[in-house]
Amino acid sequence: MTMLWTATEIAEATGGSVHGDFTVGGVTFDSREVQPGDLFVAMPGTVHDGHKFVAAAFQQGAHGVLVSEEVDGPHVRVDDVAAALDAMARTARARLSDDAVVIGVTGSVGKTSTKEAMHCALERSARGRTHCSVKSYNNHTGVPLSLARMPRDSRYAVLEMGMNHAGEISQLTRLVRPHIAVITAIAPAHIENLGTIEAIADAKAEIFDGLEEGGTAIVPEDSPQRDQLLKAAKGKAQTVLTFGSREADAALVHAVDARSGGSLVTARLREREVTYTIAQRGGHWVTNSLAVMAAVEAAGGDVAQAGLALADMEGLKGRGERHVIDVDGGEALLIDESYNANSASMVATLQALAKEDGRKVAVLGAMKELGAESARLHADLAGPIRDAGVEQLVLVGNEMAPLEAALAGAIPLARVESAAKATDAAKAIIRPGDAILVKASNSVGLAKLVDALAGGR
Numbered sequence: 001m002t003m004l005w006t007a008t009e010i011a012e013a014t015g016g017s018v019h020g021d022f023t024v025g026g027v028t029f030d031s032r033e034v035q036p037g038d039l040f041v042a043m044p045g046t047v048h049d050g051h052k053f054v055a056a057a058f059q060q061g062a063h064g065v066l067v068s069e070e071v072d073g074p075h076v077r078v079d080d081v082a083a084a085l086d087a088m089a090r091t092a093r094a095r096l097s098d099d100a101v102v103i104g105v106t107g108s109v110g111k112t113s114t115k116e117a118m119h120c121a122l123e124r125s126a127r128g129r130t131h132c133s134v135k136s137y138n139n140h141t142g143v144p145l146s147l148a149r150m151p152r153d154s155r156y157a158v159l160e161m162g163m164n165h166a167g168e169i170s171q172l173t174r175l176v177r178p179h180i181a182v183i184t185a186i187a188p189a190h191i192e193n194l195g196t197i198e199a200i201a202d203a204k205a206e207i208f209d210g211l212e213e214g215g216t217a218i219v220p221e222d223s224p225q226r227d228q229l230l231k232a233a234k235g236k237a238q239t240v241l242t243f244g245s246r247e248a249d250a251a252l253v254h255a256v257d258a259r260s261g262g263s264l265v266t267a268r269l270r271e272r273e274v275t276y277t278i279a280q281r282g283g284h285w286v287t288n289s290l291a292v293m294a295a296v297e298a299a300g301g302d303v304a305q306a307g308l309a310l311a312d313m314e315g316l317k318g319r320g321e322r323h324v325i326d327v328d329g330g331e332a333l334l335i336d337e338s339y340n341a342n343s344a345s346m347v348a349t350l351q352a353l354a355k356e357d358g359r360k361v362a363v364l365g366a367m368k369e370l371g372a373e374s375a376r377l378h379a380d381l382a383g384p385i386r387d388a389g390v391e392q393l394v395l396v397g398n399e400m401a402p403l404e405a406a407l408a409g410a411i412p413l414a415r416v417e418s419a420a421k422a423t424d425a426a427k428a429i430i431r432p433g434d435a436i437l438v439k440a441s442n443s444v445g446l447a448k449l450v451d452a453l454a455g456g457r
Helices: 007-014 050-059 081-094 111-126 142-148 168-176 197-210 226-234 283-298 303-312 343-354 371-379 382-387 398-407 419-429 446-454
Strands: 017-019 026-028 038-041 064-067 075-077 101-106 130-132 156-160 180-183 216-220 239-244 250-257 263-268 273-278 321-327 330-337 360-365 390-396 413-416 435-439
Touching (some): 007 064, 007 081, 026 142, 038 050, 050 064, 064 081, 081 142, 081 168, 101 168, 111 283, 111 303, 142 156, 142 168, 168 197, 180 197, 197 226, 216 226, 216 283, 239 283, 263 283, 273 283, 283 303, 283 343, 330 446, 343 360, 343 382, 343 435, 360 419, 360 446, 371 398, 382 390, 382 398, 390 398, 390 419, 398 413, 413 419, 419 446, 435 446
Parallel strands (some): 026 038, 038 064, 064 075, 101 156, 101 180, 130 156, 180 216, 239 250, 360 390, 360 435, 390 413
Antiparallel strands (some): 017 075, 250 263, 263 273, 321 330
């Protein structure tokens, strides 16, 4: 086990008191994820108090716990567990070496995929000394947890930041203190809370609030909010870069479909032109890769190695993972995009579906947090669905009624109210040779449909 924290270091960072000496090699606040040697952080919760799971954490091999009350077993006791985790995050960030590079990533769409791609790309340059957020741990608890997990000898760190309301990213980025801050894209996600696309862009631009002196901002060249983002970045970054079309600092020269199923991309960077392959399908992945290359170059990484890493990168669960499934004596392709959805990502994945072989089937669930724009944005998917050549469609949720009306019977479809019913509907229509896209906001629960369809292999 690699030592991450000692009990004394935790106490010094948090102002807590040590009760039984211990060292830990990992940190988690989910008792189900505890691995031998971990620190379990007993976070207070709106539904469950983490202190109720301390005994279970020790049974699973935790070496110590962070708590605000007396417990049996080695622990550090603090007044406020959530504040203590923030304090550990600040300490973990402060103890990095002066030559370490921290990259912060946000955006309405593509931030987790881009973060993972940056991690893979930089890991080759750093020979393993690279840290990143796991899953989508990008909120007020996930970001400090990701920092607290960061090894002190990390050469690169890539941290994802998300938000539901204005002001949230500003707080997170001041914990992360990135040297490089990347905005992937602006789209009407969370518009229910923020009101306008311009307010969403302002909220994402808060990532520049925490930039270290001499830092670099990277923004999308082709976004309608480009000038708004550039204005926000120029007040806080020494260097401002764009990625995207030919006018960008990381510019797409050309991209073609690769034999492997992804894309072969040539990009012009500030210091060189580079050609590389992306394993993932779709124009959105081409654009994401330009953001990755811009960040790797700005971080002093090896862009050639980054290209090799992108070629090897597999799809992420819920974000493009591909499954070959058994169907009636044959096989079909299942594309898992079940983790998140907004109008921009729906269109991007439908465009990628259009390039797949076989009959196109889509199981699409509601896009959440769209507020007054919900009916229009759902109905607007009718065109992209037709353009993708979708031949069979399953719609999930009441929010999909405007889309059903907009399609006006042009495509055979079933609209159901739950993931369980969607599973039954999908099983009834898919056949060998199909390419099946599954996409929705996470709360719709279509990950269960993916598990049910892919569970046979």
